[in-house]
Amino acid sequence: MAVGAHNAKVMNRFELTKRLVGQLKHDEAVVGGIGNANFDLWASGNRPQNFYMLGSMGLAIPIALGVAIAQPKRHVVALEGDGSLLMQLGCLATVGMLKQKNLTMLVWDNGIYQITGGQPTASASAADLVAIGRGSGIANAAWAADEDDFDRLVAVALKDGGPSLIVARIDDKPGVGTTDRDPVRIRANFMAGLGVKR
Amino acid sequence: MTGAQTWHEIVLATLKANDVKLVVYVPDRVFTPLIKAIHADGYFTAFSAAREEEALGIVTGAWMGGLRGAVLMQTSGFGTIPNALASLVVPSQIPALIFVSERGTLGEFNLGQAMVCKTMRPVLDSLAVENHTITRLDQLGFIVDRSIKQAVATQAPVTFILSPLLTGGKVFEA
Numbered sequence: 001m002a003v004g005a006h007n008a009k010v011m012n013r014f015e016l017t018k019r020l021v022g023q024l025k026h027d028e029a030v031v032g033g034i035g036n037a038n039f040d041l042w043a044s045g046n047r048p049q050n051f052y053m054l055g056s057m058g059l060a061i062p063i064a065l066g067v068a069i070a071q072p073k074r075h076v077v078a079l080e081g082d083g084s085l086l087m088q089l090g091c092l093a094t095v096g097m098l099k100q101k102n103l104t105m106l107v108w109d110n111g112i113y114q115i116t117g118g119q120p121t122a123s124a125s126a127a128d129l130v131a132i133g134r135g136s137g138i139a140n141a142a143w144a145a146d147e148d149d150f151d152r153l154v155a156v157a158l159k160d161g162g163p164s165l166i167v168a169r170i171d172d173k174p175g176v177g178t179t180d181r182d183p184v185r186i187r188a189n190f191m192a193g194l195g196v197k198r
Numbered sequence: 199m200t201g202a203q204t205w206h207e208i209v210l211a212t213l214k215a216n217d218v219k220l221v222v223y224v225p226d227r228v229f230t231p232l233i234k235a236i237h238a239d240g241y242f243t244a245f246s247a248a249r250e251e252e253a254l255g256i257v258t259g260a261w262m263g264g265l266r267g268a269v270l271m272q273t274s275g276f277g278t279i280p281n282a283l284a285s286l287v288v289p290s291q292i293p294a295l296i297f298v299s300e301r302g303t304l305g306e307f308n309l310g311q312a313m314v315c316k317t318m319r320p321v322l323d324s325l326a327v328e329n330h331t332i333t334r335l336d337q338l339g340f341i342v343d344r345s346i347k348q349a350v351a352t353q354a355p356v357t358f359i360l361s362p363l364l365t366g367g368k369v370f371e372a
Contacts, residue, residue: 061255062253065256071263088252090247
């Protein structure tokens with residue numbers, strides 16, 4: 001286990017996803033990373049401002065950053081797994097450099113590549129994703145100690161004081177739903193949800 | 199575009215003329231004058247990404263949020279983006295504007311660059327991504343301007359490969 005996470009409770013991704021969505025009152029955009037992050041976002045109820053990534057593992061945070069730059073008055077949340085983030089750690093340095101205020105990154109850390117068979121990730125034994133975030137220049141980086149702490153961290157992050165990185169230790173329960181797999185429809189719905197006409 | 203003389207002045211002016219305000223790049227020696235000029239122009243939001251596929255993700259998000267973006271990279275950087283193209287940009291129909299500084303040909307001194315250069319056009323062609331190798335200054339503005347308009351109108355990415363014939367390339371100094 002990552003050293004910084006030793007006091008963090010092991011929670012459930014779907015429960016936390018529902019808690020996140022419950023706090024979204026201003027048509028915030030949510031970019032779901034490939035796999036279970038997406039599946040639980042989908043299962044938490046469809047919102048026009050949700051984008052479900054079907055491929056491009058590791059790019060949830062860069063996509064969310066792009067949305068945040070394009071729409072600085074809208075808060076944008078990226079949902080990403082530990083394996084996905086480990087694939088694209090450099091994006092944290094970019095986020096730390098830009099300091100985009102309306103961006104929140106939620107990372108679900110179960111220490112495994114869950115969808116590919118449960119192989120351990122580096123975060124299971126060594127890599128501390130919060131410390132990596134802080135080291136990348138993201139001052140608002142924290143482990144969620146428990147559900148109440150998660151709610152509090154999300155509430156603060158959504159006030160545009162970011163960028164914020166919130167990492168939650170989660171169990172190995174599979175995702176609850178399965179997303180639609182039509183990328184054009186997903187993209188078009190998302191753009192409509194953001195009020196963008198092409 | 200009046201007064202634009204050099205290749206980088208033409209690219210910058212054409213981006214502006216087409217409302218492309220976001221430029222995300224992974225640096226390249228040959229592109230340095232373009233990158234400097236973009237940074238110096240308050241019209242643009244410009245910054246470096248740690249990796250080329252990350253830059254593609256950023257401009258994808260920006261497009262969906264209503265902001266047009268371009269990415270700049272070197273040939274070797276192109277070698278890192280086929281998955282992002284094939285699983286995000288192409289299937290989602292994102293008009294990403296990709297500028298590649300061509301290394302690996304016309305005097306290349308690094309075998310690694312020469313090999314990765316040979317993969318670039320086959321990858322683009324196999325994904326049916328519109329791509330233009332630009333060699334002539336007098337065609338640059340037309341190709342980039344028309345292709346940006348086509349990319350937006352048809353919701354498809356386009357790649358501009360800027361040849362050493364256009365930019366001068368990177369020269370081996372023994």
